[in-house]
Amino acid sequence: MAQSKNQSDSGFGPPLRPQSVAVTVGRPTGYGDPLNVPINLASNFRESSDGPSSGPTEGSRVYSRAGGTETWDAFEQAIGALEGGDAISFSSGMGAVAAIFALLEPGSTVLVPEDCYHGVAETVNDGEARLGWVVQRLPGADTDSWLKAIPNADLVWLESPSNPLMEIADIPTLCNAAKDAGVACAVDNTFATPLLQRPLDHGATFSVHSATKFIGGHSDLLMGVVISRDSEALAAIDRRRMLGGATPGALESFLALRGLRTLPIRLERSQANAEELAIRLSEHRTVSRVRYPGLPDHPGHELASTTLGGPGAMLSFETVGSATSADIRLSRLRLISVATSLGGVESTIERRAKQAGQEHLPETLMRLSVGIEHIEDLWADLEGALDGSI
Numbered sequence: 159m160a161q162s163k164n165q166s167d168s169g170f171g172p173p174l175r176p177q178s179v180a181v182t183v184g185r186p187t188g189y190g191d192p193l194n195v196p197i198n199l200a201s202n203f204r205e206s207s208d209g210p211s212s213g214p215t216e217g218s219r220v221y222s223r224a225g226g227t228e229t230w231d232a233f234e235q236a237i238g239a240l241e242g243g244d245a246i247s248f249s250s251g252m253g254a255v256a257a258i259f260a261l262l263e264p265g266s267t268v269l270v271p272e273d274c275y276h277g278v279a280e281t282v283n284d285g286e287a288r289l290g291w292v293v294q295r296l297p298g299a300d301t302d303s304w305l306k307a308i309p310n311a312d313l314v315w316l317e318s319p320s321n322p323l324m325e326i327a328d329i330p331t332l333c334n335a336a337k338d339a340g341v342a343c344a345v346d347n348t349f350a351t352p353l354l355q356r357p358l359d360h361g362a363t364f365s366v367h368s369a370t371k372f373i374g375g376h377s378d379l380l381m382g383v384v385i386s387r388d389s390e391a392l393a394a395i396d397r398r399r400m401l402g403g404a405t406p407g408a409l410e411s412f413l414a415l416r417g418l419r420t421l422p423i424r425l426e427r428s429q430a431n432a433e434e435l436a437i438r439l440s441e442h443r444t445v446s447r448v449r450y451p452g453l454p455d456h457p458g459h460e461l462a463s464t465t466l467g468g469p470g471a472m473l474s475f476e477t478v479g480s481a482t483s484a485d486i487r488l489s490r491l492r493l494i495s496v497a498t499s500l501g502g503v504e505s506t507i508e509r510r511a512k513q514a515g516q517e518h519l520p521e522t523l524m525r526l527s528v529g530i531e532h533i534e535d536l537w538a539d540l541e542g543a544l545d546g547s548i
């Protein structure tokens with residue numbers, strides 16, 4: 159785990175804004191140093207040969223699964239600084255998610271949103287079946303039902319905006335309530351990114367990401383990260399990574415940090431594109447519903463405008479007609495790729511109910527991850543796909 163230099167302690171004079179933190183933190187600063195931490199492929203490190211008198215090796219690197227490498231450290235410092243905590247990186251988002259759920263005892267009570275990433279939904283189904291977890295699946299936007307349940311929970315799991323229904327939870331209120339009740343609280347911040355939402359500022363124990371998505375930003379790596387300000391909780395997560403072995407690769411860590419450097423401008427452009435596409439889609443005759451927190455008719459619009467730094471680059475929409483007609487429309491796309499992952503510079507789209515375990519979703523619901531292409535090219539592609547006869 160790398161100690162982050164947060165914004166008030168950037169080492170670069172006055173506190174830096176997030177755009178500058180993303181570019182700056184995690185760089186070597188000595189004369190003659192490269193500007194980027196190199197890809198360090200080490201698993202093994204030379205130990206002191208002074209014999210037993212040299213004392214325990216704790217604190218120094220011996221083996222990367224336990225002590226990390228400088229390449230992981232650089233990424234962890236930068237993402238930790240953006241989220242305002244210390245970070246522990248993993249080989250995938252699910253590696254990070256699993257490390258948090260692994261802290262639960264058999265019989266624990268867990269609160270999760272009805273709509274959340276399906277890997278999390280499956281994780282709690284599994285815990286329910288095998289470990290006797292008591293799982294309460296609550297409507298993400300129904301703050302009162304969460305407030306009632308929080309005092310009796312062992313873990314509060316939040317995801318907002320949610321994947322794929324784009325529901326908005328009252329993250330500040332719920333994180334604060336969990337903190338006041340002394341209940342661990344994790345927020346999957348993958349869709350918002352630390353630029354739009356910082357759960358630790360509201361008292362969350364953990365902010366967690368699939369860094370595979372917006373942080374990496376180029377659909378070329380799998381990584382995850384857990385960030386926290388709670389040193390005991392961090393030590394427990396660090397131990398889960400060491401014992402579970404879901405450690406990041408050196409190349410992935412390098413690429414994730416390289417991706418993070420441009421997150422602010424990528425997100426700005428993707429979000430601007432998403433805002434425009436959401437409006438145009440909602441006016442299209444073959445679109446029956448658009449779910450985007452930036453639209454005034456979204457049930458979470460007001461909450462999102464006060465709790466999020468922006469509506470983000472993800473949206474979902476439904477088309478009129480059947481699942482088959484939705485698939486025909488998707489097959490006409492040329493610029494936007496039909497693909498399951500999200501958060502890349504390139505726009506991707508998927509009819510989610512097609513995925514195993516997602517059959518409960520509206521059958522024509524398409525989840526669109528908006529990239530940084532030119533808005534008119536994106537619209538021409540979408541309009542062409544939606545307009546054609548079925």
Ligand SMILES: Cc1ncc(COP(=O)(O)O)c(C=O)c1O
Nearest residue numbers: 250251252275321348368370381
């Ligand atoms: C919101 C969210 N959380 C977690 C994950 C899991 O991340 P990974 O695929 O990197 O394991 C995903 C993946 O799609 C996701 O969308």
